[in-house]
Amino acid sequence: MDKPPPASGDTEVTLCLCGDVMTGRGLDQILPHPSLPHLHEGYVLNALRYVTLAEEASGPIPRPADFAYPWGELLAELARLRPDAWLVNLETAVTTSEDAWPGKGIHYRMHPANLPCLTAAHIDACNLANNHVLDWGRRGLDETLTTLQGAGLRTAGAGPDLEAAAAPAIIDLPGKGRVLVFACATGDSGVPDDWAATPRRSGVHLLADLSPRSVERIARRVRAARRAGDLVVLSIHWGGNWGYAVTREERAFAHRLIDQAGVDVVHGHSSHHVRGIEVYRDRPILYGCGDLLNDYEGIGGHEGYRPELSLLYLPVLEAGSGRLLRLSLLPTQERRFQLRRAPPEACAWLRDTLNRESHPFGAWIEDGPDGLLRLARRGTGAVRP
Numbered sequence: 535m536d537k538p539p540p541a542s543g544d545t546e547v548t549l550c551l552c553g554d555v556m557t558g559r560g561l562d563q564i565l566p567h568p569s570l571p572h573l574h575e576g577y578v579l580n581a582l583r584y585v586t587l588a589e590e591a592s593g594p595i596p597r598p599a600d601f602a603y604p605w606g607e608l609l610a611e612l613a614r615l616r617p618d619a620w621l622v623n624l625e626t627a628v629t630t631s632e633d634a635w636p637g638k639g640i641h642y643r644m645h646p647a648n649l650p651c652l653t654a655a656h657i658d659a660c661n662l663a664n665n666h667v668l669d670w671g672r673r674g675l676d677e678t679l680t681t682l683q684g685a686g687l688r689t690a691g692a693g694p695d696l697e698a699a700a701a702p703a704i705i706d707l708p709g710k711g712r713v714l715v716f717a718c719a720t721g722d723s724g725v726p727d728d729w730a731a732t733p734r735r736s737g738v739h740l741l742a743d744l745s746p747r748s749v750e751r752i753a754r755r756v757r758a759a760r761r762a763g764d765l766v767v768l769s770i771h772w773g774g775n776w777g778y779a780v781t782r783e784e785r786a787f788a789h790r791l792i793d794q795a796g797v798d799v800v801h802g803h804s805s806h807h808v809r810g811i812e813v814y815r816d817r818p819i820l821y822g823c824g825d826l827l828n829d830y831e832g833i834g835g836h837e838g839y840r841p842e843l844s845l846l847y848l849p850v851l852e853a854g855s856g857r858l859l860r861l862s863l864l865p866t867q868e869r870r871f872q873l874r875r876a877p878p879e880a881c882a883w884l885r886d887t888l889n890r891e892s893h894p895f896g897a898w899i900e901d902g903p904d905g906l907l908r909l910a911r912r913g914t915g916a917v918r919p
Contacts, residue, residue, distance in 0.1 A: 544709050546859060547765060550617035551847040553803040553823030556666070557604065557651055558626035558642035560584030560829030561871055566598045567647035574634050574641055585871075587832030592870045599871075601650040604827055606872040608846075609655065611864060617848060619705045619713050622826070623771065623803045624652070624660040625667075628678045633671030638726070641669040646681045653685055659703040661717040661769040663691025663738050664804075665724035672736050690769065691717025692731070692738045699731035699739040702759050702766075710853045711763040716752065716797075719771040720744065723804040744772075744787035746794075753795035760796065763854045769801040773822065776836055778809055778891050780821050788812070788819045798856030799849060806830070807839040808884065810891030811899070813909070816857045818849050819895075831868060840887075842868050843880050845907075861909035862902060863888075875905060 559581045562569050571581040578584065589595055602609060612620070626642040628649060634641045644651070652660075660682060668675050675692060682689050688703035702714040718739045719725045731737035741748045756766055768791055772784065784802075791797040792815055800819040802809070809822030824844040831842065846864040851857065865876035865884050876884065885907050888899045902908035 545853050547619075547707060547710055547713070547851045547853050548615075548617045549713070549767070549799065549847075549849050549851065550612070550615070550620040551767075551799070551801050551820065551823060551849070552622055552826040553808075553844060554625040554664075554806075554825045554828065555622040556625045556642055556825070556828040557648070558644045558666075558829075560588065561604060561827070562644045562648060564595055564597050564599045564603070564871060565601065565645075565648040565651055567645045569630065569643055569645040575639060584829040584832075588829065588871055589832075591832035595870045601648070602654040604651060604872055605655050606874050608866060608873045611846075611875070612656065615848060615864070618707050618710065619658045620656065621659045621661065621715055621767065621769065621801065622657055623664055623769065623823075624662060624682075625664050627667055627670045627674045628681045629670050629674035631670040631674035631677060633673050635669055635671055635726075638669060640666070642666045643670050643674065646677065649681055649685055652682075652687065657687060658705050659688040659690060659715045661691050661715070661771070661801075661803075662689050663699070663717040663719040663725075663740070663769070664771040665719070665726075667692050667738065668729050675736055688715070690715045691719065692736075694736045696731040696733050696737075696739070699737060700755055702755075704759075711765065712761065713765045713767060714756070714759055715767045715769060716755065717769040718752070720773075722773055723771045725771070744783050746790060749787065749790040749794050752791065756795050756797070765798050765851055765853075765856050766796060767799045767801055768795070768797045769803070771804045772802060773804050775804065775806050776839060777805070780810060784821065785812070788821075789814055792817045792819075798851060806836070806841045808843070808845055808888060810895060811861075811888060811897045811909070812892065812895035813858060813861075813897055818847075818858050818861055820847055823847060826866065827868060827873060829871065831871065840880070840883060843876055843884055844868070845884065863899070863907040865905070865907065881905065881907065
């Protein structure tokens, strides 16, 4: 299926952003070319166990499933919404490497022959600055980069050296300019220090901290790459898995990215659930986009966060200026390792949760047309001393 043409006019750019996409482990096992299922976890030693857990919770899952199966209803929704560019945080290695990173409790991988699972969704760029891209070692990272880029998927946030890891993925939009996607991660998201890319070593674009110095380093890279009319997205893997709190440090960092580095969209992820939204100086800050796709179904312990629910974030930006014009959100739910439109009760829960967490930032979410949620008002406040 060819990618449909974008719907927005020449003066508007619609992005589609989401949180973590993990097509490894159990999901990889249901696809046509599963990896060897052995794991190095403390409690689960075979990836097929995650398939069993999901089936016990929700019902049978086809095996082998076709490559488009995990995306479910989302493919039709994307065809209807027709974003100009779609960016995901790909939280799995794409490799046959057996170099499981020593001492790491979880190792995600998808077999390279299952790559059509990603291309079926017409993803434009993958953030790789996260705590799973080197789960199968630097050999696994090299194969991941080669496989993704060979299939035309742009990558950012990891590379053969620091210069490549910190360089942006560039998405050309004919008649509308370009989208530059920079990506980075912080240690508190679980990225080991040894994964940091250096001038002589492959790895992740890992930030030492959220200080003004780190912002200035990003700003220099943005200035070096940016042309007139470019839109800039900063995709950042930060914070822990659970908890809604946005720290003062995170908020100040996001504001500085906009003020000093000229970032138009701050795309945050790492938490397994949605976090609050802020609009600062007409730029959206998504503090945590949750998990879009994974194999966690049937694993208990954090049901109150509703981790099976997620959102597609659809900011509409003014081409050239980057000013936010509108923000819509598509609620999704994962069942049987497949995405579907979230039911009304789940949409209401997501709306109410976002409002609780976003209201302190001056943002409010309301019901919109066609089952979407939308930003109702935007704040422009700065961090108070």
